[in-house]
Amino acid sequence: MLQPPKLQIGDKAVILSPAGKIDGELVNKAADLLRGWGIRVEISENALCETGRFSGFVEQRLSDLQSAMDDPDVKLIFCSRGGYGTVHLLGKLDFTSIKQNPKWVIGYSDITVLHAALQSNGIMSIHGPMAKHFAEEGAADISVRFTKAIVAGEPIIYEIPVTSHAYLNRKGKALGKLFGGNLSVFCGILGTKFAKIPRRGVLFIEDIGEDPYKIDRYINQLKLAGVFDRISGLIVGQFSDYTEDNNMYSALYESIAQTVSEYDFPVCFDFPVGHVKHNFPLVMGKTARLAVKENQIIFKQF
Secondary structure: OEOOOOOOOOOEEEEEOOOEOOOHHHHHHHHHHHHOOOOEEEEOOOOOOOEOOEOOOHHHHHHHHHHHHHOOOEEEEEEOOOOOOOHHHHOOOOOHHHHHOOOEEEEOHHHHHHHHHHHHOOEOEEEOOOHHHHHHHOOOOHHHHHHHHHHOOOOEEEEEEOOOOHHHOEOEEEEEEEEEEEHHHHHHHOOOOOOOOOOOOEEEEEEEOOOHHHHHHHHHHHHHOOHHHOOOEEEEEEEEOOOOOOOOOOOHHHHHHHHOOOOOOOEEOOOOOOOOOOOOOEEEOOEEEEEEOOOEEEEEEO
């Protein structure tokens, strides 16, 4: 896997919108924050366009992303938001230039498919907070500071206390390439050439606004696709903005635990990743070391 070089003072970054439309004020505030890191920031031509729910037509969104991927001076591509629409671009993107000049790509949620596509082309990227988070939480926010540390070349070491769902954790250690992201989005490309399942990989999942029965469906889809037969560890992040379904056999997190109960890989719940304030950045495609202990979860990427 190719790891993009760390950012240097004066490096060029581009903010673009490969999926949903976004408030320009959020983008401008995020740009100012990134400039505070000492880098040059440009907002792409179509980043603030509006075409229905999307930030411009497919051709506009594709042009912005392809141009940023092809520009050797661009060292960071910062996705403004998720929403829906990145999947429209996958079959049209040319990864030749970015493989020759790797650069960091940051985003999450719908950007999960872009991370998967980059990973399938042997390029690491960052699953992390986007413009709204940067604009509203500011430079002092812990997730923003961790993101800055990663692009500066620092290792990831997260030591996380266990939560009320600790009784669902399965202790153990895992070592493997990190993959996954938003559960429903990832399942949407499962079976395509872009969703490669690394042997002995560490899978992480999160989601927002999905009914528990749909989450159960996605988890069983992963099971039937043989994903759980290939991984060495499972990280269950934050599932937010949903209501428990009393007509299901069990609560959402319990249903996930039950579905993977026949496997022996370590599992941790409530990892700080997802559509929440504590959305810790993770490097997709990079080897991860996961240790699930009695009172602590340790996650490392060097």
